[in-house]
Amino acid sequence: MHEYLVELRISGEDLAPSEITYELGLRPSTVRAVGDAIGSKRFTKAVWGYDGSDSDSPHIWESLEDGLLFLLTNLAPVRLKLDKYKSRFDVVWWCGHFQSNFDGGPTLSASLLKELGEFGIPLFIDTYLSDEHS
Numbered sequence: 001m002h003e004y005l006v007e008l009r010i011s012g013e014d015l016a017p018s019e020i021t022y023e024l025g026l027r028p029s030t031v032r033a034v035g036d037a038i039g040s041k042r043f044t045k046a047v048w049g050y051d052g053s054d055s056d057s058p059h060i061w062e063s064l065e066d067g068l069l070f071l072l073t074n075l076a077p078v079r080l081k082l083d084k085y086k087s088r089f090d091v092v093w094w095c096g097h098f099q100s101n102f103d104g105g106p107t108l109s110a111s112l113l114k115e116l117g118e119f120g121i122p123l124f125i126d127t128y129l130s131d132e133h134s
Helices: 017-024 064-086 110-119
Strands: 002-012 030-032 046-050 090-099 123-129
Touching (some): 017 046, 017 064, 046 064, 064 090
Parallel strands (some): 090 123
Antiparallel strands (some): 002 046, 030 046
């Protein structure tokens, strides 16, 4: 089993997620303030994330390429607005890769890699071993 979560994430110590939401006109899928905690982990940076979903549940993808293409399509109208955040904050394509075994992984087409490169935003793949759905 290989499943993927995909978000554009903007993070920084002085990031105001509500300002990003207002400026981009997009509904975030992830919002964290400095000091928020998950378990014993406290966040030292605020985070604004966008996965293109209209629901409160994250969109789970069977294909990393499909998830990234969906996100690129949804973010195309605000692409130029994203440039101003890249010099002030950490901006990444965050991909959660959940796998139940150690074979395989994502394959990305040359055309997708080109399109990602044109946005000028690094790709970060965070891999997790998961026994869910196995």
